[in-house]
Amino acid sequence: MTSMWKLLAPALLLVGLITVVIASDHPPAPAEFTYSENTSIITLDPQRISYTHDMRVSYCLFEGLLRWDNSTFVPRPAVASAWTVSDDGTTYTFHLRPDARWSNGDPVVAGDFVFAWRRAMLPDTACDYTALFFVIAGAEEFFDWRLEQLDQYSRRPSAERTEQAAADLWARTLERFDETVGLTAVDDHTLVVRLERPTAYFLDLVCFAIAQPVHPPTVERWASIDADTGRLLQRSDWTKPPRFVGNGPMVVTDWRFKRTFRMQRSETYRDQSAVGVESIAIVEIENPNTAVLAFQTGAVDWVTNADRVGYLADMLEQQRLGEHNDVHAFPTFGTYFWGFNCTDTLTGGRPNPFADARVRQAFALATNKRDITEKVRRLGEPPAGSLIPPGSIPGYTPPGGLPFDPARARALLEEAGWSDANGDGVPENSSGEPFPVVEMLCSTGSYHEDIALTLGAMWEAALGVRTRVVSKETKAYKDDQRRRDYMVSRGGWFGDYGDPLTFLNLSRTGDGNNDRGYSNPVFDAMLDRAELEPDPAQRFEILEHAERMIVEDECPILPLFQYVQFYLYDPDVLSGVSEHPRLVQYPYAMRINRAGAR
């Protein structure tokens, strides 16, 4: 009998263990409003935010000085009740409300904004949007200075890298910031911001998620100065409940990695009438078909990302026939494009035919954008002539772009020195070398390969060139793009703020997002001139010329269509979804009416 027990003992232990683990795992009650995202929430730290779905959450948990009205994109008072601008347009004074509160009851003061914006300007925090803060006077110099100081510090002999030395450097950094950066909390309720130069879109930046404040004592509790490197180390422990402190309409009450995310109405928020729901749950559903099922069975009220549903085109067709009314397509503040490598040589020192603007223009003219949206995508995206979606920025009219004109395309290619002399159908240059096989780089796992094949076929038919699709996993694709190891490559861009520069800076020499290596001093000078131009109409005219250069004359970028965002929701149940192209959503302000369900 004992031997039997020997065998049974582990099994019994196991059953006991399993029971304990499962019994301790309680699912929460459903929230009033549940929506799904196709990826997990990355960060709640406003200064480090980079993804749209994180921003949606961020606008619920925090509140900046100003907040857009998300149907018109006019900045409205939020933590600041009023603001003034100096005559020269470089100094903004914000007056903060005395009744703004953090979720732990502390008042929101001007110093909290100084603290948060300073974090964003520190190389120690280094975030994707750090450069947007460089519109503030002295910010970029401060960033470079700190970087230099850290570099010098790391070169000191290790005996001189003590806790005291690191703390001294940090103290000097704070002093330097106060002396040189144009950001001052005059008192608890007055914040003065001095800009490098007049910046037409500054108030738009103030509304942006990254400019929201953080609660200094909460963040500092998880920060330390590293004696070895002199850097400020900031742990993210504070973003997890119950440690989380925010100043927005909601607070996060439950967050388990890839499992649950819950927000609850904040009792300390100043404007309770703006809050439409008591609680919000966000579920992560990676698989688009599962998301549709979850929506249809009522587990989810809003699917924020339905564009990867394989049968979306059929759903749209059914909707056209009046079978349902829950797929919503909104044109966005973003453009899908393919870009040409504009550098002189390709990897291995081969000459790059696309360094010649005429060749790029010829390829652009040989592209039938309507075929791509109507026959490949079939989702009703508007073909794009320009990089900036028409109508998305009030007062700005983008250029019309290039038409589909294969004859002109061939003529241009010949003008650039590529003509089919030997009659084999493939154009050659003057020394008889055929046009190199056009390598079209894209990432796997989405619709890009379909578009690449279609584009390739169009170019082969119109220009006689040969093409080859090179599709790689995202990291490898991005790496190739950054090293300019490609000829033509897929790209896309969503604007960050309501100004043409958010799109045009993409082609500025040396910009971090200029994957095409395009560099034109004339274009750069136009952008610089626009930045200094005080008259808005004049300014937009300069920018329109600059954009014409990009999409019609020089063609580093070939815009294909305006991105469309697809949502699933029942409009009788869910209200308050913004349809403005910038598609900034405030989930806390949405309303749920279960009685409306059909």
Added chain:
Amino acid sequence: MIRFLASRLAQTPLIVLAVYTVTFLLAWQLPGSAVINDEGRQPPPAVLDAMEARYNLDNSWVFYWQYLADATGVTAAADAIAGRERLGPVFDLGPSLRNEDWTVNEILADSLPVSIVLGLVAIAIALVIGVGAGVIGAIKPNSLADTLSLGVALVGISLPSFVVGTALLIIFPVWLGIGRVGGWGRFGDIILPAITLSLPFAAYIARLTRMGMIEALGSDYIRTARAKGLPERDVVLKHALKNAFLPVLSYLGPATAFAMTGSFVVEIVFKVPGVGQHFVAAVLNKDLFLIMGVVLVYSTMLVLFNLAVDACYAWVDPRIETG
């Protein structure tokens, strides 16, 4: 026995270090940058350099040793000796580069128990099915029951788990309304994924048991047991099975470890919040800290599991020399 355990325990760090080194060399070679959001904004070069410097990503040598020191608690010990204040855990596996608000410790603390429970339940199910089918097959070789159980075993080993998983999901929650799709947290949620995960193991165990039983039932001591008039049930379950179980036991060590680590597909199909999916995502995102952390923890577990099985082996069959 103690000497055996001690020497095996002493080898563990060396094995783990070798795994860590090989993984590090491979992971460091992954293309692309670990700190940028590929579909988002690319910060200016100075910012990008600052980001990489923050995590020692600009120097593979420093990263390798620093991470090893942090993960094994050496850094924490040094801090304690120097009297420095410390915010992180003792065994600090670092931040997740992609999931910025989470540390690898937090991610593993949340998902590792799930994978362990799922793996153990699957092995328990596999044992019940496998041993049962093996014994039935061995008592009456080439009977209908034997053919049937072997057939099921063959199917269990050949069908990939995404097929079995999807079929189970369609049959139980969708057609019969038993259980639910894509849920985790209720008692019943573990059953379907565990069954799916258990089938290949059950099939293998069934074959091991059947072979062992057929051999045992033909041996002299079984004939003696029958001759002295023991009931057939006792002969089979107490005498034959005990010997026939040994090969199964030696298979259980690697099988349990594999069930706990290899449940990636099952996790995706059933939306189980285990470690497998993070590991795959970590490689795709070049999330170095998460890759290294998961590998360190898993390799340690695997080595310790095999050690435990060897110890069990000696316990069940005292004839086996362990010195």
